[in-house]
Amino acid sequence: MKNPTIKEQSRFMQRLPDRTFVFFNTIFMIFVMVVMIYPFLNTLALSFNNATDSMRGGIYLWPRMWTMSNYERVFRNPLLMTAFQNSVVRTVISTAGGVFLCSMAAYVLSRREFIMNKFTTVFFLLTMYIGAGLIPMYFLYRDLGLLNNFNVYWLPGLFGAFNIIVIRTYMQGLPDSLVEAARIDGAGEFRIFIQVIFPICKPVLATVGLWIAVGNWNDWFTTFIYAPFDRDLTTMQYELMRELAAVIAAQGQAAADWSLQQGDAPPATISPIAIRSAITIVAAIPILCVYPFLQKYFVKGVHVGSVKG
């Protein structure tokens, strides 16, 4: 991006079509922002509004009757608290473990002198394309005793071929002299990795860590398939899914009734929308608070991963 000179700027001002373009483009950008953020703000407003009052509808950006009772109900609910705790614990373990394992694998793959480099690369990358599918995985987890077990949340997901590529590409961009110097100083490979490479890869590790954290935090499928009935192993997104599934099923039923009888008004949703909104906010806010600060990192990471992958 070059800085426009004064001359250019004045010419710019003279161009009327340009100015209309900027005007409409700004309008368009505002429209995009509204579309992206409005549903979230609306949910936020609903979550702070009185539960019975919310049923009347008509709440958009600001709560009509302020209350914290929705959140109180959420945080007083032992099931939801278990879910929240499980979500946090699994996200932390998966992120820490995943970043460590992926970066270690990436470090080894980035060292061209390693004699098994080629085999390992192919062995790791093939996993991106060959998936056994749900049923064989289900039986594997059963045989490994992972069904209805907390370990299913973090153990199988530590490895990610795509993450490894992203980290490896970053590491390949580092100067070789770093490693050489450390080697001359007598550091072993593992120490070089931990003390030299790991710290300077922080940007890309932040990116991958964010991806893993988002994936884990937002995952409901694992609970749904591998631990659906164990109330102690439930997660935030799974509880939310059950909550919403009830609503969606009711709406589907409503649509079915509607198409059959034509005339009834669509029935109201089952559990108070304010409570659901509060759960949604609790399930969404941790990630939403983190990602803007990591933006400059993941923007780079996406670029590296998609093009070089």
Add this chain to the structure above:
Amino acid sequence: MNSAVGYIKGLPKTFWVAFTGTVGVILFSMLNWMDATISYGYLRDIPVKFNFRMLLGDFGHTGLYFIQGTQSTDPDIMAHNMRLYSTTRIISIISAALFLAALVFLLFALVRNSGKLRVKATLLGFSCAALSSLLFVSYIIIATGETIASGVTIFPLAVLVISLISMMYVKEPEDISNKKMRKFIHQKAFFFMTVPIIVYVFIFNYLPLTGWAMAFQDFVPGRDSQEWVGFGQFTFMLNGFSENPVRDIPGSVFFDNLFYRVMRNTLAMSVINLVLSFTTSIFLALMINEVRQKLFKRVVQTISYLPHFLSWVIAASIISSFLAGDGILNQILMFLRITDEPILFRGQKENFWWIIGWGNVWKSVGWNTIIYLAAITAIDPELYESAELDGAGRFAKMWHITLPGIKSTILVLLIMSIGWILNAGFEPQYLLGNVLVRDYSETIDIAVLRYGIENFNYSLATALGMFKTVVSIILITGANQLSKRIAKESLV
């Protein structure tokens, strides 16, 4: 006293390796012996006589207890047992002899203070221990018919691992003449870093592939031996369910052309997704690129990423309340007098694909612009300057410089997504679908879930999943070739 400490401190690294290795080998062999005698002797009420040979690793003595049905009176079984016993006994005697040799070598190495002889003895000792444990594993497998995963083999495997690790550390790499071996030992840190990951990946990514055998069976859980049906599941799948050559499935008495329906939905939603997400995200990237104010641009970008970080559960609830009878869309439509009474979009089959498509756009359009915006910044600014001199307007620059500048990125991404065309997604369809629209919402993944986990027809679901993977691999390989030829860039 002091001299003793000094002596111990002065011992070379190789001594300690040999020492720890030897202790480990002996310890695990003892455990091994205890495990073998106790579990297979006492538990079967067979008196186990203590024998010095056993301590030294002659597992042949206890070997008979391993053999299934030892106490049988059936002459055939007895003859079989005796045959097994004589075979396994030979192996076990060799194994024991090797173990004895290992002990001798290692003890010799420990006693010797320095010199090449000790290094040689240590290496030999650990090799013998490793070989002995390998033989022992094979002996157990032959005698019991148990697999390698059974608990009995853990101790010999531990001996093997300890021996191999010790061998790596016992010698300074420079002393070894073999170049490859030297390199191997030099890079042992790499091996320690990769081998656990390789094992992990093997277990979680490659081992489940053996489950594909289910696709060629009529798999019933808990049955001792499964019935092999060849490609029966696949023909069954392709023919639809009216004629049922394999097994009756509860609830499928009516003709169910599952495969074609599911393929149609998957392909349709993939194509809609592809077209919508490509056009919208390229358009949005171009528009964001035209925003000159830095702060405003940043805010727009940050906000446009927001839906990407919401889970599909939340996205589905947002989409469904947007489309609900009293949702915003209906309010707008009624305000504009396009419709008089609310339309229940969620119940309309014909709109489901488009709901998924636009839902995907909402969720990921901002995120998808990242890659295009990055590609745009890589364009040479001089091109714009010279275009400006030639009097090119904003749209002309967009059309003639920006778009051609990101052409290769678009092409690569497009080819890549063609490879993934059978992955139409699972979550949005599952979360937004309902009974009314099922004929249009069911993708391959959902069908696998419904037939496999819900209806217990594991074989059919595996066959369906396997079909998807195999076709995907073919498509990806093709896409890669295409990309190599067109964009001169390999994706894989």
